[in-house]
Amino acid sequence: MNGTHLAAPTAGAASVTAPTLRLILGDQLDLDHPWLREPRADVLYVMMEVRSETDYARHHAQKVLAIFAAMRSFANALRRRGHRVRYIPLDHPHNRQDVVANLQALAQAHGAQAVEYQQPDEWRLDAALRRWAQQAPLPVRAVETRHFLLPRDGVTRRLGARRRWVMEHLYRALRREHGVLMNGEQPAGGRWNFDADNRQPWRGQPPEPPDPRPRHDVRALWAMVRQAGVATVGEPAAAALPWPLTRAEALAQLDAFVEQALPHFGPYQDALAEGRPRLFHSQLSFALNVKLLHPLEVICRAEDAWRAGCAPLASVEGFIRQILGWREYVRGIYWAHMPGYTERNALAHTRPLPRWYWDGDTDLACLRAAIGQTLRDAYAHHIQRLMVTGNFALIAGCDPAEVHRWYLGVYIDAFEWVEAPNTLGMSQWADGGLMATKPYAASAAYLQRMGDHCRGCRYDPRRRTGADACPFNALYWDFIARHEARFATHPRMAMMVRQWRKLPDDERRAVRQTAQAALQLLELD
The missing domain is CATH 3.40.50.620 (HUPs)
Structure with a gap:
């Protein structure tokens, strides 16, 4: 050559x-x-x-x-x-x-x-x-790049002496340094965090805004990729690729989000809705992660909307925290703990990822929607990733390395620096609590409260045992039982262990039998 x-x-x-x-x-x-x-x-x-x-x-x-x-x-x-x-x-x-x-x-x-x-x-x-x-x-x-607010070792330098690296400490410091959502030395509105205001399910109103993204005909490029033999997953949408390819397109998408969706982003950022893959999310992470946009300009654009009275503070703070706080934090975690971070498996989970993570063919309505959307759109919002696909993989005991490879591949915005800490630390608790103070494990009650998928599902979210019981329920308690010794003294999980121990012996046996039957039925065994 x-x-x-x-x-x-x-x-x-x-x-x-x-x-x-x-x-x-x-x-x-x-x-x-x-x-x-x-x-x-x-x-x-x-x-x-x-x-x-x-x-x-x-x-x-x-x-x-x-x-x-x-x-x-x-x-x-x-x-x-x-x-x-x-x-x-x-x-x-x-x-x-x-x-x-x-x-x-x-x-x-x-x-x-x-x-x-x-x-x-x-x-x-x-x-x-x-x-x-x-x-x-x-x-x-x-x-050095100029793509982040902190250098690679910035989080280590700021949080390294602390026993736990809590994102909130970094977030508040960066808000002070950059003067973001501040009134002098105090946070705007007198609070640093408006999470409590931002946990509402969506019931059809306000309406989801139109999708502002351009559509690109990349069929010639797709033919070249296929001819080269590149193995991919998901639908290419090659006749109408919906992602910004230039800075001008990314800026137009940012403007549309701030004007049409940001005012409603906060209350519904955790909502799950059948047939509504975007709701009020920005879908700007691809443009940010390939650096068509700089994080500070996105942050300032959102803050300007609040100061102009065009978006409520709770929505703007919730959005800014994802970029100014979480995005910088996970990058710092990644560079502080690589190499080796992607091999962590604190809970010793080894089950293979179900084959339907690759085709969406499952009777569980919430998983079918999230995975089907992922394969169709290369996108799912953070609650779908954390509390639907990630939650299931966690409570089912799936190998975190397999889960990591799936997330790294299927999402448009997945680059290892941001995906690995979110998946292995936040979602799968494979780092043993380095990032998250508790495992993000939940039963069907959370999914029913935040979404509407349960209404169209063959499983009953109110039942814990039996063939019609939602597998999330039995698998959740089976997860608690499998890790009972570890979590018995955990400050945020001990209460769940006590609840498990209070159940009658026959009910505990029935729960674990239902969990094992669910794993077999869902082709995990």
């Missing part, structure tokens, strides 16, 4: 010798990065589509398509601004299908004087580039 063929110079570049190559990854599509303030003749920007990135997990088809299409749009935007760009498509005959291997070939072919890259957000790619930098025959330099 000849590196010169791979790296044929772009038009007009022949007179420039010994350029610096600057790598831009598919989740670094930030037109405002300091690198890009003005074109330089001695800099060649490198972007590439490679199998090492499509194949490390089985990704949703829309995720592959949206990232590739957004990368191509970004490369074109750079060219229009006068930057030199070398873009390697997936089907290039000399594509070595690996980031480092392609960089080596490009550096040799162009006689590069140095290679620079923005720090990747995922540990595996960061490690590969660091290893190459240590033995490469030319200088390889990493630069």
Whole structure:
């Protein structure tokens, strides 16, 4: 394989010798990065589509398509601004299908004087580039990104001395530092947290706003991805891909959310509704995670809406906390505990993930809706992920590594830095409580209270035992029983252990028998 063929110079570049190559990854599509303030003749920007990135997990088809299409749009935007760009498509005959291997070939072919890259957000790619930098025959330099409010080790520096890393401490500090939702030294409204106001089920009013996202015809790109043999999951929506591919589209989606959905986001952010996959959620996480938007501009836009009287404080605070608090926090957890975090399994769960996580073919209405929506749209909101698909996997005792791989693949916004802590720490409690003060395990009562799926389900959410009982009930108590010793002294779980112990022996036996029958019926055994 000849590196010169791979790296044929772009038009007009022949007179420039010994350029610096600057790598831009598919989740670094930030037109405002300091690198890009003005074109330089001695800099060649490198972007590439490679199998090492499509194949490390089985990704949703829309995720592959949206990232590739957004990368191509970004490369074109750079060219229009006068930057030199070398873009390697997936089907290039000399594509070595690996980031480092392609960089080596490009550096040799162009006689590069140095290679620079923005720090990747995922540990595996960061490690590969660091290893190459240590033995490469030319200088390889990493630069800081501007994609977050804190550097990688910012959370460690702030919370490292504490016994527990509580997100609320970080959130309040960042609000003070950036002056977000503050009245002088006090939080706006006299409270830091409006969670108690934001737990309402949705009963059809106010109406869900229209979906503002553009639709892109990427059928030619999809044909190329299929021809290359990339294994994907889910529906590609290749004739009408609904994700923003440019900064302008992402900004338009942000405006539409703030104007139409943010006023109602708070009360209904935890609501589950049949046939309503979005409700009042922003669906901005893809644009944020590929860096078409900067978190601070999203935060400021939401705060401006409150100060202008266009959205209530409880909605705005709840939305901002997800970005200013949670997003920064999970990134800090990830970098503080990698490598190794993704292998944690504190509860020693080993059951395989049910096959219907990959096709949605289950009689459980809430799971059928959440998984079917995920496979169709590459999207589910946070309660569907945490309290439906994640909750079931937790109480059924599924292997957290399998659960992690599923979440990493199926969601449009799933990059390991944000997905792994949310899945392994928050959802599956596989880190033993490093992130979450209690396992997010719940019976059918929670699902019935927050949603309407139970009305159309063959299982009865009020029953704990028997063939018609909702499996969430028996599996929840079976989860408590299996981990009784661990949770007997846990400050937030001990009460549930006491309740379990108070049940008559015959009822406890019936619950555990119902749980085992449910596992067998649902093809977990």
